[in-house]
Amino acid sequence: MNSAVLKKTMYWFVVPALTMYLVFWIYPILRLFQYSFSDYNGFIQNFNYIGFDNFSQIFKDGVAGTSLSNTLIYTLVFVVFSNLIALGLAFLLNMKIRATGLYRTAAYVPTLFSAIVVGFIWSYVYMPDSGLIATVLSWFGVDGASLNLLGNYSSALYAITAVDVWKHIGTSTVIFLAGLQTVPVDLEEAGRIDGASSWQVTRFIRLPLLATSMTINVTLSLINGLKAFDYSFIMTNGGPGRATSTLLFEIFRMAFREMQYGKASALAVVSFIVIIAITIFFVLRLNKREVSA
Amino acid sequence: MNGGIAKKTLTHIGISFVLLLNILPLLIALSSSFRSVSNMTNPLQLFSEFSLESYRVAFDKMHFMQALGNSLMLTVISVVVVVLFTSMAAYPIARINNRLSKALYLFFLCGLVVPSQMVIIPIVQTIQGLHIPSSQYTPILMFITCSIPFSSFLYTGFIKSSIPIEVEESALIDGAGLMRRFWQIVFPLLLPVTVSVVITQGVWIWNDYFFNMIFISRAAESPLPLAMLGFMGDQTNPTAWNVLFAACFLCALPLLVMFAFLQKYFIGGLTVGSVKG
Incomplete structure (x- = not known):
């Protein structure tokens, strides 16, 4: 307390936000743990505690394993591709050429659409027979009718991940671009004078200075990937079989379609632990690597 | 050359x-x-x-004007409350440098990681337990709550890095109390973050269908994305595509128009928190 401005009474300002956060976010998370040990179904209020039965059940029937591996594959593909493509686009858009504003707009527009609209439009893109991909393939004499990306076990998960990548690229690109624009021009010049090729300037000057934007983008895409729900819900309904059922989709399905609140809560607790562990691991690692100009 | x-x-x-x-x-x-x-x-x-025939059909089917009104109402109320609550919360956290502030900062930040779909069962139970009726306004509670972590993170960072305490000290000498100092001196200086919060949170709230789907059951109360759910199934039926796509663009139109006029704020707002000063 160095300044007369600072008074403990200032903490009253936290109360409204903190109250909402505690009541509608933290308290429900704690209740989740309670429900996960019960046979609660949402209707009968006096439920029984059944120990770890819910947990052993979701692991035994494979629901937890399948949705966990689907979510992890989704997240990995999403983080890698959305950041690589966005990074490439940002480098292109950062060149000193005309109309970058127009290009940036074209890259950004998909992020404005609601997931539900995006899901509908991409369902058309993937449709066998008359969809976009099938039609284009038929021009080249390839029979598109048999290509059912969303209906195929091995491709459905990647197909919905691609949709999310498409919607997310604009955001990451804009963040990378802002990062690139903070790279001091004289640093790049100095590199060139010292005889660095443009690849070396990119590799040894631009990329290290992009570390902050990289941390932000990887963290955001990681969180986004682990939250995967929308396109399983809108485009595939978790199918075919359980091929696209992510953790959150499976929790939603168990809770609101099968009314198994206890089991759904157990899966939510599992997701909670996985998500927290992965996020903490990455945030700690990435923060270590940052350098500043 | x-x-x-x-x-x-x-x-x-x-x-x-x-x-x-x-x-x-x-x-x-x-x-x-x-x-x-x-x-x-x-x-x-x-x-x-x-x-424009398909637009006429889609316009009627999704009750466009009504849905647009509902979307506006939900988004405006939520965003205004988020701006007020989180700018206030960030103020002491950024100003006072002690353990409590650090703990609060991290505590809010944790919320970023937890997805809402995961906690939806106990959230619904909590809201019922508080005897809050499931209505058109219920999603607002969740829109505000879910926006708290990111918004308070942005505000805290900005106050720390860009609003020197000296601007308040002179006002204190003139006898300005805490309330006046915050609302008349600090809050107006927060405008760049406020723009960023309004845009980042406004866009997700506007586009969200999940909380609306959970809490709103009457068609007359549906905002735009929820009205879109009425077209579920049409995406696999080529004969329904023209109306479906018309509905898609009607749903996206308000944000696209906003973006056309305020593009610089959309792009800038995204990066306020992301470039360290």
Whole structure:
């Protein structure tokens, strides 16, 4: 307390936000743990505690394993591709050429659409027979009718991940671009004078200075990937079989379609632990690597 | 110098190709939305017909004006409350440098990681337990709550880095109390973050269908994304595509118009918190 401005009474300002956060976010998370040990179904209020039965059940029937591996594959593909493509686009858009504003707009527009609209439009893109991909393939004499990306076990998960990548690229690109624009021009010049090729300037000057934007983008895409729900819900309904059922989709399905609140809560607790562990691991690692100009 | 021009042209062609590929699904959907049902056989012939018939059908089917009003109401109320609550919360956290502030900062930040779908069961139970009726206004509670972590993170960072305490000290000497100092001196200086919060949170709240789907059951209370759920199933039926795509663009139109006029704030707002000063 160095300044007369600072008074403990200032903490009253936290109360409204903190109250909402505690009541509608933290308290429900704690209740989740309670429900996960019960046979609660949402209707009968006096439920029984059944120990770890819910947990052993979701692991035994494979629901937890399948949705966990689907979510992890989704997240990995999403983080890698959305950041690589966005990074490439940002480098292109950062060149000193005309109309970058127009290009940036074209890259950004998909992020404005609601997931539900995006899901509908991409369902058309993937449709066998008359969809976009099938039609284009038929021009080249390839029979598109048999290509059912969303209906195929091995491709459905990647197909919905691609949709999310498409919607997310604009955001990451804009963040990378802002990062690139903070790279001091004289640093790049100095590199060139010292005889660095443009690849070396990119590799040894631009990329290290992009570390902050990289941390932000990887963290955001990681969180986004682990939250995967929308396109399983809108485009595939978790199918075919359980091929696209992510953790959150499976929790939603168990809770609101099968009314198994206890089991759904157990899966939510599992997701909670996985998500927290992965996020903490990455945030700690990435923060270590940052350098500043 | 000729090499330079050739290189630039190549770059332009490259970028245009990538971005055209990027917005191709949107272009085709837009062009299909202007067609009549009889003309749906080859959607790739872009803009061969301009009929607004499907827009009329979609407009009526989704009760556009009503849904638009509901969307506006939900988004405006939520965003205003988020701005007030989180700017206030960030103020002491950023100003007072002690353990409590650090703990509060991290505590709010944790919320970023937990997805709402995961906690939805106990959230519904909590809201019922508090005897809050499930109505058009219930999603607002969750929109505000879910926006708290990111918004307070942005505000805290900005106050720490860009609002020197000296601006308040002179006001204190003039006898300004805590309330006046915050609302008349600090809050107006927070404008860049406020723009960023309004845009980042406004866009997700506007586009969200999940909380609306959980809490709103009456069609008359549906905002735009929830009205879109009424078209579920049409995406696999080529004869329904023109109306479906018209509905898609009607749903996206308000944000696209906003973006056209406020583009600089949309792009800038995204990066306020992301570039360290």
